[in-house]
Amino acid sequence: MVTTVAAFTLCLWGGKTLPFEWLPRDEGDRWMVATAFATVAASVTATALGWWAQHVQDEPPVVQPSYVSQHATAADHSSAVQTGGDENSPGSGRARPCHVEQRATASGHGRIVQVGGDQYLAPAGDGERP
Incomplete structure (x- = not known):
């Protein structure tokens, strides 16, 4: 103006x-x-x-890396998924955490999946995670 x-x-x-x-x-x-x-x-x-x-394209906001701490326990036939970054959000452009701490305990047929950064899970036909 x-x-x-x-x-x-x-x-x-x-x-x-x-x-x-x-x-x-x-x-x-x-x-x-x-x-x-x-x-x-x-x-x-x-x-x-x-x-x-x-x-004019706006610059994406700068996201400061963070600290992520996760603890999980899986027993018998249960499962736990820990993701330090984004899950099922490809190309979000956010900064990954600078420090990821994940602790897990599994017993019996318990199953634990840990990912320190981003994780993209393709849809599976039978509803199971790949």
Whole structure:
């Protein structure tokens, strides 16, 4: 907005004060031509800046790495899954934890899966995790 107003003001001032041979000599006509020129210049400036603003990509927010601590116990036929990062979110772009601590205890037929970073599980046909 400020740039558009500045473009209008600069063009209006230039059209009124600079000695262009092709501008009319009459004061009223000179103001009219300068105002029309300044309006067109401000419109072009606003259109160009609007187009540029639509095409500027915002930088993704910086996520500070964190500390992850997980503890799991699985017994008999139970299972536990520990993921230090994202699960089933490929390409999230988030920072991975800088420190992952995972502790697990399994007994019997218990099953534990531990992943320190991101894990993408493709869908399995029988509902089981791959």
